[in-house]
Amino acid sequence: QAKRAGGAGWALFDQAMGADARAQIELQEDLRAALQRDELLLHYQPKVDAGNGQIRSLEALVRWQHPRHGLLGPGQFIPVAERFGLINALGGWVIREACRQLGVWSRQGLRLRVSVNLSVHQVRQGHVVEQIEAALREHGVSADQLTCEITESVAMEDTAATQAMLAGLARAGVKLSIDDFGTGYSSLSYLCKLRPQELKIDRSFVQDLETSADARAVVDAIIHLARALRLTVVAEGVETRDQAEVLLALGCDELQGFFFARPMSVQALVAGGLLTSDGQDPVEFTASAY
Numbered sequence: 001q002a003k004r005a006g007g008a009g010w011a012l013f014d015q016a017m018g019a020d021a022r023a024q025i026e027l028q029e030d031l032r033a034a035l036q037r038d039e040l041l042l043h044y045q046p047k048v049d050a051g052n053g054q055i056r057s058l059e060a061l062v063r064w065q066h067p068r069h070g071l072l073g074p075g076q077f078i079p080v081a082e083r084f085g086l087i088n089a090l091g092g093w094v095i096r097e098a099c100r101q102l103g104v105w106s107r108q109g110l111r112l113r114v115s116v117n118l119s120v121h122q123v124r125q126g127h128v129v130e131q132i133e134a135a136l137r138e139h140g141v142s143a144d145q146l147t148c149e150i151t152e153s154v155a156m157e158d159t160a161a162t163q164a165m166l167a168g169l170a171r172a173g174v175k176l177s178i179d180d181f182g183t184g185y186s187s188l189s190y191l192c193k194l195r196p197q198e199l200k201i202d203r204s205f206v207q208d209l210e211t212s213a214d215a216r217a218v219v220d221a222i223i224h225l226a227r228a229l230r231l232t233v234v235a236e237g238v239e240t241r242d243q244a245e246v247l248l249a250l251g252c253d254e255l256q257g258f259f260f261a262r263p264m265s266v267q268a269l270v271a272g273g274l275l276t277s278d279g280q281d282p283v284e285f286t287a288s289a290y
């Protein structure tokens with residue numbers, strides 16, 4: 001009896017898996033085509049300098065304008081890309097597109113820096129440094145304009161492949177940022193060895209700043225740690241004025257989040273007046289946000 005019920009359960013499970021697998025395979029086929037057809041795009045989210053309210057750096061976040069499903073976020077297709085071996089092609093596209101845009105901005109007299117996110121597979125696989133160097137060369141961008149964001153758990157992988165990749169990045173002169181910092185298990189001695197240029201405080205701590213003394217203590221500790229190691233510290237996911245004020249008071253270097261600006265297309269950044277050339281005033285809305 002129990003066995004029969006179990007059997008029926010398995011049949012249902014198989015069916016559900018089947019539907020899900022089919023959907024994934026379809027999405028994977030679409031993604032292969034998308035890589036050829038220019039359906040991917042980058043949105044950019046400003047990081048606001050806490051000192052002067054200026055935007056000198058932006059994070060590139062990939063989007064997919066799917067012909068039937070509409071605009072998809074990375075959570076909806078990065079896992080598929082990883083599962084079906086497309087992540088290096090996708091990641092390569094992101095790197096080239098970010099460098100192309102940096103080249104365009106450069107020629108417009110905008111001195112900006114861009115961060116790209118690297119997935120664990122890109123870090124382990126090893127061609128990423130060559131991809132980056134080729135893209136920088138092709139678009140005449142200097143290496144220090146590009147930062148690679150790697151999550152804390154990936155960055156802390158003490159494997160030969162990860163080590164070689166991070167050493168290659170450093171040799172190329174590309175900056176390293178540890179993303180979602182505080183959620184992994186950092187060895188502080190390894191962090192010293194890694195020598196990133198930036199730490200990004202995970203959104204979960206920022207979210208709880210106003211309500212949790214613990215979250216505030218963790219943020220304070222991360223900022224002090226970054227200070228001691230002479231790293232730039234960025235808070236991600238800043239959604240309210242109160243959070244921004246606490247972060248400013250604690251000495252955070254850069255703030256990023258919906259309170260300042262959502263990730264947006266280049267056209268929207270321009271239309272919003274968020275990109276200014278050197279010598280111009282800091283962005284109005286950030287000044288008022290202060």
Ligand code: C2E
Pocket residue numbers: 045060061062073074075078091094116117118119149179180236237238239256257258259263
């Ligand atoms: P992440 O690198 O930690 O990026 C921050 C995410 O938080 C982004 O989501 C951003 O839109 C969102 N965010 C920013 N400010 C706020 C805020 O104030 N409140 C809230 N609730 N959310 C905020 P998105 O664009 O959906 O990206 C999610 C993740 O996907 C990224 O997390 C990153 O890990 C990954 N990702 C994005 N683009 C790429 C890419 O080109 N390659 C790879 N491998 N991964 C990417």
Ligand code: MG
Pocket residue numbers: 059117149179
């Ligand atoms: Mg990131």
Ligand code: MG
Pocket residue numbers: 179180200236
């Ligand atoms: Mg992050």
Ligand code: MG
Pocket residue numbers: 180202203236
């Ligand atoms: Mg995050």
